[in-house]
Amino acid sequence: MRGGPRTAPDGGGTVPYGGHATVGAPTGFWGLMDTDSPLIDDLARDLDGSFEALVLAHQDRLYSIALRMLGDPHDAEEAAQDALVRAYRALSGYDRARILELRLRPWLATIVLNLCRTRLSRRPAAGQAALSLDLELPGDLEPRAEEAHGPAATAAARDAAHDWARLLMTLPPAYRSAVVLRHVDGLSYPELAAALDRPEGTVKAQVHRGLALLRTAFEAARLHEREEMTA
Amino acid sequence: MTTDDRTLETAMAALLTTAPATLAPNILADVGLADRYTRFDSPIGPLVVAWNGLGVSAVEAAGDDASFEATHRLRTGRPAYRVERLPERLAAAIARRLGGDRRVRIDLDLRGHTEFERDVWRKALEIPRGEVRPYGWVAAEIGRPRAVRAVGTALGHNPVPLIVPCHRVVRSDGSIGQYSLGGPANKRTILAAEGLDPDALESAARAGVRYIGSDTTHIVCLPTCHAAKRITPRHRVPFRSIGSAAAAGYRACLECRPSSGAIAA
Numbered sequence: 001m002r003g004g005p006r007t008a009p010d011g012g013g014t015v016p017y018g019g020h021a022t023v024g025a026p027t028g029f030w031g032l033m034d035t036d037s038p039l040i041d042d043l044a045r046d047l048d049g050s051f052e053a054l055v056l057a058h059q060d061r062l063y064s065i066a067l068r069m070l071g072d073p074h075d076a077e078e079a080a081q082d083a084l085v086r087a088y089r090a091l092s093g094y095d096r097a098r099i100l101e102l103r104l105r106p107w108l109a110t111i112v113l114n115l116c117r118t119r120l121s122r123r124p125a126a127g128q129a130a131l132s133l134d135l136e137l138p139g140d141l142e143p144r145a146e147e148a149h150g151p152a153a154t155a156a157a158r159d160a161a162h163d164w165a166r167l168l169m170t171l172p173p174a175y176r177s178a179v180v181l182r183h184v185d186g187l188s189y190p191e192l193a194a195a196l197d198r199p200e201g202t203v204k205a206q207v208h209r210g211l212a213l214l215r216t217a218f219e220a221a222r223l224h225e226r227e228e229m230t231a
Numbered sequence: 232m233t234t235d236d237r238t239l240e241t242a243m244a245a246l247l248t249t250a251p252a253t254l255a256p257n258i259l260a261d262v263g264l265a266d267r268y269t270r271f272d273s274p275i276g277p278l279v280v281a282w283n284g285l286g287v288s289a290v291e292a293a294g295d296d297a298s299f300e301a302t303h304r305l306r307t308g309r310p311a312y313r314v315e316r317l318p319e320r321l322a323a324a325i326a327r328r329l330g331g332d333r334r335v336r337i338d339l340d341l342r343g344h345t346e347f348e349r350d351v352w353r354k355a356l357e358i359p360r361g362e363v364r365p366y367g368w369v370a371a372e373i374g375r376p377r378a379v380r381a382v383g384t385a386l387g388h389n390p391v392p393l394i395v396p397c398h399r400v401v402r403s404d405g406s407i408g409q410y411s412l413g414g415p416a417n418k419r420t421i422l423a424a425e426g427l428d429p430d431a432l433e434s435a436a437r438a439g440v441r442y443i444g445s446d447t448t449h450i451v452c453l454p455t456c457h458a459a460k461r462i463t464p465r466h467r468v469p470f471r472s473i474g475s476a477a478a479a480g481y482r483a484c485l486e487c488r489p490s491s492g493a494i495a496a
Binding site for chain 2: 048051052055056059060061062063064067068073077080081084085088089157160161164165168179180183184185186211214215218219
């Protein structure tokens with residue numbers, strides 16, 4: 001069946017990432033973001049000659065997905081490396097027609113996400129932080145207007161990103177992955193549905209629920225910080 | 232007071248970050264589209280070894296990094312990235328191989344070379360440390376007895392000298408012959424480091440000794456065969472040709488197979 005489920009290269013389940021019958025044509029803004037078409041043609045024609053271009057085009061997003069899923073830069077680099085190596089091996093086994101059917105963004109996201117899940121499941125239970133107050137939460141979570149410009153802006157943004165990344169790590173992995181793919185990586189909902197192998201309605205609900213959990217965590221942390229300041 | 236979705240979405244979008252500079256080279260090296268390289272010391276001076284996810288791809292005398300990278304790209308079409316040191320497992324495997332352990336597995340990336348060249352190199356891998364075989368022996372053993380010159384050429388093109396021990400293949404007249412890794416002097420140094428005496432080898436060859444038999448077992452060997460080395464001096468019988476050994480009632484050693492590419496006269 002064209003566009004039916006296919007096995008991802010890491011063997012971590014079946015995902016539909018191909019034909020339009022499954023995920024529909026990309027529309028609107030995100031449809032315009034599909035910059036992979038020339039790359040797909042090159043990959044189908046000359047994998048070895050164009051794989052470096054794929055790596056350069058996708059390494060930042062795959063590393064970012066892994067970093068936000070795993071929380072650890074070293075783990076994230078390994079997962080991103082593993083994902084792109086697996087992608088290469090899969091592509092070298094695909095015929096031309098199969099490569100041309102690929103939608104690289106969700107396909108690569110699936111690969112790295114499955115590898116992150118495997119890594120998370122191997123971690124000791126203590127490593128999977130439950131949704132809770134983080135008593136050591138540093139920095140000021142609230143972006144302040146006066147810090148938006150000037151030399152302090154970069155450092156403040158970095159601190160804020162660090163804090164948000166820690167909050168994100170408190171989400172259960174299923175919600176975290178939905179939020180990361182949608183709002184860190186910027187996948188469209190059709191791409192997200194393909195990457196997670198769930199109906200679009202389900203992934204939308206996961207993203208919204210994930211954001212709600214994040215908001216709760218954020219506000220709890222802010223409240224906690226204020227209490228500490230006034231104590 | 233609640234935090235609106237825009238704040239959350241903006242915060243999440245700011246979590247997109249840049250991959251470490253090491254990521255792309257590591258990926259390309261893992262899949263064999265780029266190589267890593269480093270230097271290591273050997274009895275013939277500093278060498279460069281290059282490798283990727285498929286195996287070791289080059290061994291050569293160390294020069295400056297830029298010229299190695301340029302020639303490597305010309306030869307293989309791949310970029311090479313310098314790293315601090317060999318991965319531990321590879322370093323241990325190379326040390327064991329250079330120490331004479333032929334069982335240790337070292338993957339080689341020999342893409343772009345002919346099947347004939349690979350046959351020659353595979354055969355060279357069978358020659359034990361401390362022994363040598365003539366070019367004609369290699370040619371005969373791979374089923375191309377007339378391709379002696381081509382064997383010499385293939386050995387000269389060996390991209391991974393020392394790991395594939397092309398230095399253990401010598402001229403059929405017993406002289407040491409050429410060596411791709413810095414010339415014949417290096418070949419002698421390596422053979423000496425492996426326990427052979429190249430001078431003694433050449434002077435025996437000049438005196439017409441191509442084979443050594445034992446008058447107790449009536450088995451005839453190539454002079455450097457480990458079995459021949461065990462023959463005590465008073466039982467050693469030199470032969471000029473495998474034909475004269477056969478005429479004297481000697482049979483060929485099954486280890487060194489001296490009849491392969493033998494001088495028949």
